[in-house]
């Protein structure tokens with residue numbers, strides 16, 4: 001098997017703008033120790049005024065989220081970007097694939113800025129365009145592609161979203177995965193679910209009533225995904241072998257440990273967690289659902305939350321009348337989301353105030369055209 005040089009890039013080094021892999025930040029960043037960073041951010045934000053909109057994903061650091069005009073999960077931020085027609089510059093405090101989607105959904109006059117180009121997503125990188133095209137060719141060869149609809153999680157590169165649009169599929173997020181699968185199964189008998197196996201399996205089994213055996217796992221590093229023709233023909237869900245390195249860390253043992261340590265605790269987890277963790281939890285839901293559930297719960301309730309640590313820490317701070325703890329004992333930040341820090345945001349805003357456009361995310365026109373079809377299909381669900 002040949003591995004290209006770009007596949008060997010270390011995050012934050014080298015250059016591979018076509019993927020989620022990090023690239024060096026060429027800017028002259030203010031030091032993180034600069035005592036005037038917050039004042040500089042306030043001044044740059046004020047100078048940009050209505051020309052700028054700052055979108056902040058829930059997993060961002062507090063130092064960044066305090067400057068966000070809108071906070072949300074990837075679905076809400078995609079909707080916000082699509083609804084936005086005035087801001088000339090959209091500063092996307094999230095990861096690369098989210099900024100790509102914002103570029104696709106906004107007008108050609110608007111420019112999307114990712115403050116640190118090394119903010120990628122390891123899950124999105126688990127499905128490359130070559131691998132997905134090869135998978136589809138295999139499905140065509142055995143005669144099942146015409147009966148299959150691709151459903152692709154938002155956490156994917158623009159190239160994979162484009163593949164999805166070109167083949168009549170839809171994008172989904174953890175907020176609308178059930179609706180997306182229902183839509184897809186009304187059109188076809190099989191779904192190719194990319195790139196998060198856990199969201200696909202959890203939604204198919206827990207929300208649609210399929211069985212685990214209705215799902216097969218496509219390993220992109222093996223010929224024919226490591227499956228037999230018969231297995232693929234029998235399957236209803238063909239799950240891509242991708243996962244989130246943050247949510248994939250929670251285990252059944254972490255759930256048992258918290259239940260033993262905190263009597264009466266409610267366990268709420270994100271559907272990117274492994275199936276056994278979701279089965280052992282009390283509630284499963286998207287980031288927005290986790291926030292709503294914990295925030296609206298009665299005082300005195302106890303919650304152990306299985307999602308990214310920045311969000312859990314903020315929920316604990318904002319709900320002092322409840323006991324809110326992180327599901328795992330070990331620290332579990334999304335390292336790439338955390339690349340967006342205040343020095344990068346200040347540098348990006350100050351550069352634009354000075355007339356230098358930096359870190360613009362621009363999706364290729366053809367890729368953008370088909371990605372938009374798939375994203376618009378999601379927004380129409």
Ligand code: SF4
Pocket residue numbers: 059095120121122123124155244245246247308334335336337
């Ligand atoms: S939390 Fe997981 S899916 Fe989300 S950006 Fe980080 S690695 Fe990607």
